[in-house]
Amino acid sequence: MSTIYVKSAYGKPSPGIVEAAARGEAVIVEQCDLTAEILGAHGGLITGQQLDQDAMLALKPALAAFLDRGGRWFFNGHMVRPLIDGMAQYRPIAEPKRADFDLAAINAHPIYDGIDLTKLETNKGVAGFYGRGCNPLPEGAVAVNGLGAARVPVDWVWARSKGGRIFSHSGNDLAGMGLEWGLAPELSARILAWANGALCFDEWPKDPAKPAEVLPLAEPEFYGGHRTSTRSGRRIVAPSSGTYYHIRSLEGPRYTQAFDVICRPEQLGEVLRPDDILWVPCRTPAQRMIAQRQVVARHLESGGTVVALGESRSDLWLAAVDFTETPTNWWWWLDPSADLGVRVSESAASHPLMQGIGDREVTWHLHGWFVPPKGATVLARDGEGRPILYEDRVSTAGTMIVSSLDPMFHHGSHFMPATTRFLDRFVPNLKAYAHV
Numbered sequence: 001m002s003t004i005y006v007k008s009a010y011g012k013p014s015p016g017i018v019e020a021a022a023r024g025e026a027v028i029v030e031q032c033d034l035t036a037e038i039l040g041a042h043g044g045l046i047t048g049q050q051l052d053q054d055a056m057l058a059l060k061p062a063l064a065a066f067l068d069r070g071g072r073w074f075f076n077g078h079m080v081r082p083l084i085d086g087m088a089q090y091r092p093i094a095e096p097k098r099a100d101f102d103l104a105a106i107n108a109h110p111i112y113d114g115i116d117l118t119k120l121e122t123n124k125g126v127a128g129f130y131g132r133g134c135n136p137l138p139e140g141a142v143a144v145n146g147l148g149a150a151r152v153p154v155d156w157v158w159a160r161s162k163g164g165r166i167f168s169h170s171g172n173d174l175a176g177m178g179l180e181w182g183l184a185p186e187l188s189a190r191i192l193a194w195a196n197g198a199l200c201f202d203e204w205p206k207d208p209a210k211p212a213e214v215l216p217l218a219e220p221e222f223y224g225g226h227r228t229s230t231r232s233g234r235r236i237v238a239p240s241s242g243t244y245y246h247i248r249s250l251e252g253p254r255y256t257q258a259f260d261v262i263c264r265p266e267q268l269g270e271v272l273r274p275d276d277i278l279w280v281p282c283r284t285p286a287q288r289m290i291a292q293r294q295v296v297a298r299h300l301e302s303g304g305t306v307v308a309l310g311e312s313r314s315d316l317w318l319a320a321v322d323f324t325e326t327p328t329n330w331w332w333w334l335d336p337s338a339d340l341g342v343r344v345s346e347s348a349a350s351h352p353l354m355q356g357i358g359d360r361e362v363t364w365h366l367h368g369w370f371v372p373p374k375g376a377t378v379l380a381r382d383g384e385g386r387p388i389l390y391e392d393r394v395s396t397a398g399t400m401i402v403s404s405l406d407p408m409f410h411h412g413s414h415f416m417p418a419t420t421r422f423l424d425r426f427v428p429n430l431k432a433y434a435h436v
Contacts, residue, residue: 341383
């Protein structure tokens with residue numbers, strides 16, 4: 001029996017996973033194709049931070065059965081829809097400082113043998129990618145690595161009393177850590193080995209070391225799930241891909257009242273009305289919107305509005321979007337004198353979408369730039385003067401608001417305060433702009 005690698009993100013899996021699949025050690029399964037039968041035919045499971053937790057919730061009985069049979073599940077990310085009984089909602093460190101992200105071993109685990117944890121703690125000198133809190137320890141789980149003086153259990157492994165094991169890494173995908181040191185391929189291989197039955201405690205620790213009894217964690221938030229509204233008039237419709245960052249951004253208390261409809265991308269054809277605003281959150285796996293391309297096109301031709309945020313490859317499912325990706329520099333701000341160069345445009349000063357939004361609110365890091373069509377209104381530019389946020393009322397009968405900025409991902413990840421400042425202004429501005 002081999003391990004299932006659940007492919008939730010757009011694009012190819014890492015070379016290590018592709019090679020493992022060729023050797024028969026893994027099988028790559030698109031998340032939409034994952035079934036109880038597939039789970040029943042394999043002994044390991046690896047999921048990434050773009051996992052659709054809503055879709056997995058429908059498989060909760062099958063996941064429990066998979067583990068009961070002795071299966072192993074390597075889980076990356078924030079567990080915001082507890083998918084296994086005994087697990088609880090992710091909780092971030094409350095008001096963290098840099099020292100709260102110091103990474104240290106609590107109980108040595110074979111996945112980390114010979115790896116210097118300081119090489120995982122930061123990415124280009126920036127802390128927080130590895131983790132910013134924890135999926136709380138289930139009863140009987142053993143903490144592996146901890147954050148800060150309290151040793152917040154960012155990594156743990158749980159041998160369930162009913163069978164099976166879960167390894168929880170509550171940060172960005174572990175197989176993507178240590179890139180500047182060339183550690184990612186080794187970590188990927190070790191994760192796969194663990195899921196296939198190796199590289200765990202030879203004997204379960206009888207008296208493991210533990211984190212502090214009181215952890216500096218924020219209180220859990222309430223996430224109300226999907227909803228619809230049949231009220232007349234313009235609505236804001238947001239398709240959620242069930243990722244932890246979509247769930248927090250769309251359903252969390254800070255912004256949820258702005259959204260009249262929260263649904264799956266696949267439901268848009270049944271939901272959208274011509275006067276609606278379709279808000280596609282950043283880092284929506286592109287394949288899910290590519291499948292809805294005709295639905296979106298009809299909406300625009302009917303005079304509708306689309307807001308398309310970054311890292312969702314809007315150029316693949318929107319008309320007239322000319323986009324160029326750029327390498328991301330997320331460490332620029334470590335130099336106190338550095339300036340990423342992002343500026344709001346002169347047009348932004350009088351534009352209703354940009355009220356209260358200045359250079360500071362659109363500056364965190366960059367993913368790419370656009371060549372808008374003639375007649376579009378550019379609202380923000382990068383340091384080389386290239387558009388990163390614009391309004392297009394000329395390409396279709398509707399309106400497109402297109403950006404390479406990814407605020408919902410970072411807000412939903414409790415990471416980068418500028419993104420929350422941006423949303424604090426942009427969300428009410430959009431409602432006013434649309435007269436919602």
